[in-house]
Amino acid sequence: MHILVCIKQVPDSAQIRVHPVTNTIMRQGVPAIVNPYDLVALEEALRLKDRLGARVTVLSMGPPQAEAALRKALSFGADEAILLTDRAFAGADTLATSYALASAIRKIREDMPVDLIFAGKQTIDGDTAQVGPGIATRLNMQLLTYVSHIDNVDLERGEITVQRRAEGGVQVLCTRLPALLTVLEGINEMRFATMPDMFRAARHPLAIWDREAAGVTDLTKVGLKGSPTVVSRVFAPTPRMHRAEIIQTQSDQPDDLVATLLAKMFTKFPDLRAAVRPRCA
Amino acid sequence: MNQPTTSPKPAGRRKFELDPRFQSYKGVWVFMEQNHGEIHPVSFELLGEGRKLADQLGVELAGIVVAGCDADADRFCAEAFFHGADLCYSLTHAALTHYRNQPYTQVLTDLVNRHQPEILLLGATTMGRDLAGSVATTLQTGLTADCTGLAIDLDNRSLAATRPTFGGSLLCTIVTLNYRPQMATVRPRVMSSPVRDTSRSGRILAEHPVLAETDIITKLLEFLPDDRRNETHLPFADIIVAGGRGLKRPDNFRLVWDLADALGAEVGATRPVVQAGWVTADRQIGQSGKTVRPKLYIAAGISGAVQHRVGMEGADVIIAINPDPDAPIFDFATYGIVANAMQILPALTAAFRQHTAAMKKAV
Incomplete structure (x- = not known):
C-alpha cells in the first residue's frame, strides 16, 4: 500500500502579533511549525503502516525552508519526502494550490500508484479546509472529510470504511480506494520520534521538485495567476467604538455593584427578564 | 487596539x-x-x-x-x-x-x-x-x-x-x-x-x-446519532456565562457553573481555559471554537482577546467582569464591572436568584 500525506509548514498562529501602528503581521521570531492537524493525519497514516505495511510519502508545497517540516515528518517514520517549490507557485490561493499538488501527485503515481491520501482537517493559518477536497476532485478520487475513526481497510477488495463527523451524528461510510481522507483532531495521539529516526531524517535525501518536475505545464493555473480570489484589504478588527458603561457605586461592594447593574440592565433591556429561566437544583 | x-x-x-x-x-x-x-x-x-x-x-x-x-x-x-x-x-x-x-x-x-x-x-x-x-x-x-x-x-x-x-x-x-x-x-x-x-x-x-x-462509489452503511443528553447548545443559547484565565484556579470555575444554573444558561470558556483542561473543548468560544449570539453574555475573567471576541461579539448584551480597567473586553462590552470575578460571580448568582423569586411572586 502506498500512502501519501500532504503537509504544510505554517507560522505558529498562537504566537502571531499584529503591529499596533502598521496593522501588519509581525513574523519576526514566530516559529514555523508543521500544521498541527497535518501531524494528526501523518500519525493516522503511520498507524496504518504499522498495522498493514505501507510506504508513506509526505508531500509539501512551500518555500525552500519548508524542508524542515518534511524532515520532521521523516523523523516520525515517513519513508520519502517531496518538497514542491518554485517561485511560480507563490501567491497561490486554494484552487491554484490544489492544481500544483494534484499535478505532483500524478507524477508520484507514475512511480508507484497511491492508494490513500491523508490531509489535515484544515490549516491553522488559512483555516479554509479547501485544498484536500480540491485535490480529491482534481484526481477524481473519493473524498472523505472530517474522519473521526478508520473502521477497516480491506486491501484485497480495495475498500475503506470510516466514521465521518456530520451534523448531529456520525456517518459510517464505505468507499473504494484510492480515496482522500481529512482527519479530525482527537483521532489519535502523536508518537515521539526516536533518536535513530531523527538521525535518519537528517541524512535522508529529500526530493525537491520545481514546476517541471511536478509536471506543471500551464503556468496560468498556478501561483497568483491561477488564483481566482484576490485579497483586497487586510485590517485589524474594528472596536465596537462604544465603550462599556462601567458600573460604579459609592461603596463599590459586590452586592451594590450587582444590584445597580441588574436595575440598569432590566430597565434598558426588559426582554432579558423573561430569558432568565433557572434550572431546578 | x-x-x-x-x-x-x-x-x-x-x-x-x-x-x-x-x-x-x-x-x-x-x-x-x-x-x-x-x-x-x-x-x-x-x-x-x-x-x-x-x-x-x-x-x-x-x-x-x-x-x-x-x-x-x-x-x-x-x-x-x-x-x-x-x-x-x-x-x-x-x-x-x-x-x-x-x-x-x-x-x-x-x-x-x-x-x-x-x-x-x-x-x-x-x-x-x-x-x-x-x-x-x-x-x-x-x-x-x-x-x-x-x-x-x-x-x-x-x-x-x-x-x-x-x-x-x-x-x-x-x-x-x-x-x-x-x-x-x-x-x-x-x-x-x-x-x-x-x-x-x-x-x-x-x-x-x-x-x-x-x-455512486461511496455507500452510507449507518448513521450513529450523537447522544443528545451530553450535547452543549452554545450556538443557540439565550444566555451564556463564560470564564477565562482571570478565574485563576480550576475550582473557581465552579462559580461560573453556579451562575449558569441560576440563569438557566450555558457555560462557555476561552481557549486557555479549555487547554488547561478546566472544561471540555466543546465549550470553547471564539475563532477556533464556536460562534454564539445569545441575548446575554457574561464574561468573567476574560480579557477580550480578538480570538475570543470574534466568537461572541454578536451577543445583544455583554457584561464584562475584569479587574484590569484597560482590558480590551471593556471596549466592546455593554456593561463593565472593574473587579475580581471571584467576588462578583457569587453576588450575581444571589441577585439573579432573588430576581427569579420576585418574578414568581409577581405571577
Missing part, C-alpha cells in the same frame, strides 16, 4: 471587464442544508444575508433544495420562502436522501452550469465545507471560507467576503474578480436569522436529476 482603517486600500478594486462568458451569471443562491429531515439553521441565516445582497444587486434570491423525496423537498422550499427566498430549485432523488460528496457535487455543479448564479453561499459546516470545496474546484472558481461579513462592491457587482485570518488577529476582505459564481461559506450563528414570515411564498423549479446508485 488602534483606530480602524477608515480608507481601505482598493487593491482588489482594479478596473476590469467581466469575461463575456460570465456576463449572463445572475442571481444569489443559498444552498439549503438538510440533515435527517431538518434544515440546518445556518441556511436561514444565509437567506437573511442573501436577501440583502440580492436586493442590492437587483436580482432574485434562490434556495437550492436537495432531498430524497418530493414531500421533504416541498417542505424545505416552503421554509426557504418563509425566510426570504424568491424561488427554489428543488432537486430530488432517492440517492440524495443523505449527504455524500459525489452525487451532491454532481447535481449542484450541473445546476450552476445550467442556471448560472453570480453568488453561491453555503454554511461552513462539515457538509457545506466538504461540498463547497469540491464544487468550486469542479467549476474552477474562487471560494472564500468561513466568512464573517458579506457585502457587494457596486462598482463591479463583486462580492466582498470578509474573514478572519492568522487565528483571528487580522481580518481580510477577499474578492473573486473574473470568475463566476463567487462562492463563500459562512459559519453558523455569525449572521442573524431573519424573521420567519409564513405569508411569503415563491416559485418552485422542480427537477429530478438522473442518477444511478450503482454509479
Whole structure:
C-alpha cells in the first residue's frame, strides 16, 4: 500500500502579533511549525503502516525552508519526502494550490500508484479546509472529510470504511480506494520520534521538485495567476467604538455593584427578564 | 487596539471587464442544508444575508433544495420562502436522501452550469465545507471560507467576503474578480436569522436529476446519532456565562457553573481555559471554537482577546467582569464591572436568584 500525506509548514498562529501602528503581521521570531492537524493525519497514516505495511510519502508545497517540516515528518517514520517549490507557485490561493499538488501527485503515481491520501482537517493559518477536497476532485478520487475513526481497510477488495463527523451524528461510510481522507483532531495521539529516526531524517535525501518536475505545464493555473480570489484589504478588527458603561457605586461592594447593574440592565433591556429561566437544583 | 482603517486600500478594486462568458451569471443562491429531515439553521441565516445582497444587486434570491423525496423537498422550499427566498430549485432523488460528496457535487455543479448564479453561499459546516470545496474546484472558481461579513462592491457587482485570518488577529476582505459564481461559506450563528414570515411564498423549479446508485462509489452503511443528553447548545443559547484565565484556579470555575444554573444558561470558556483542561473543548468560544449570539453574555475573567471576541461579539448584551480597567473586553462590552470575578460571580448568582423569586411572586 502506498500512502501519501500532504503537509504544510505554517507560522505558529498562537504566537502571531499584529503591529499596533502598521496593522501588519509581525513574523519576526514566530516559529514555523508543521500544521498541527497535518501531524494528526501523518500519525493516522503511520498507524496504518504499522498495522498493514505501507510506504508513506509526505508531500509539501512551500518555500525552500519548508524542508524542515518534511524532515520532521521523516523523523516520525515517513519513508520519502517531496518538497514542491518554485517561485511560480507563490501567491497561490486554494484552487491554484490544489492544481500544483494534484499535478505532483500524478507524477508520484507514475512511480508507484497511491492508494490513500491523508490531509489535515484544515490549516491553522488559512483555516479554509479547501485544498484536500480540491485535490480529491482534481484526481477524481473519493473524498472523505472530517474522519473521526478508520473502521477497516480491506486491501484485497480495495475498500475503506470510516466514521465521518456530520451534523448531529456520525456517518459510517464505505468507499473504494484510492480515496482522500481529512482527519479530525482527537483521532489519535502523536508518537515521539526516536533518536535513530531523527538521525535518519537528517541524512535522508529529500526530493525537491520545481514546476517541471511536478509536471506543471500551464503556468496560468498556478501561483497568483491561477488564483481566482484576490485579497483586497487586510485590517485589524474594528472596536465596537462604544465603550462599556462601567458600573460604579459609592461603596463599590459586590452586592451594590450587582444590584445597580441588574436595575440598569432590566430597565434598558426588559426582554432579558423573561430569558432568565433557572434550572431546578 | 488602534483606530480602524477608515480608507481601505482598493487593491482588489482594479478596473476590469467581466469575461463575456460570465456576463449572463445572475442571481444569489443559498444552498439549503438538510440533515435527517431538518434544515440546518445556518441556511436561514444565509437567506437573511442573501436577501440583502440580492436586493442590492437587483436580482432574485434562490434556495437550492436537495432531498430524497418530493414531500421533504416541498417542505424545505416552503421554509426557504418563509425566510426570504424568491424561488427554489428543488432537486430530488432517492440517492440524495443523505449527504455524500459525489452525487451532491454532481447535481449542484450541473445546476450552476445550467442556471448560472453570480453568488453561491453555503454554511461552513462539515457538509457545506466538504461540498463547497469540491464544487468550486469542479467549476474552477474562487471560494472564500468561513466568512464573517458579506457585502457587494457596486462598482463591479463583486462580492466582498470578509474573514478572519492568522487565528483571528487580522481580518481580510477577499474578492473573486473574473470568475463566476463567487462562492463563500459562512459559519453558523455569525449572521442573524431573519424573521420567519409564513405569508411569503415563491416559485418552485422542480427537477429530478438522473442518477444511478450503482454509479455512486461511496455507500452510507449507518448513521450513529450523537447522544443528545451530553450535547452543549452554545450556538443557540439565550444566555451564556463564560470564564477565562482571570478565574485563576480550576475550582473557581465552579462559580461560573453556579451562575449558569441560576440563569438557566450555558457555560462557555476561552481557549486557555479549555487547554488547561478546566472544561471540555466543546465549550470553547471564539475563532477556533464556536460562534454564539445569545441575548446575554457574561464574561468573567476574560480579557477580550480578538480570538475570543470574534466568537461572541454578536451577543445583544455583554457584561464584562475584569479587574484590569484597560482590558480590551471593556471596549466592546455593554456593561463593565472593574473587579475580581471571584467576588462578583457569587453576588450575581444571589441577585439573579432573588430576581427569579420576585418574578414568581409577581405571577
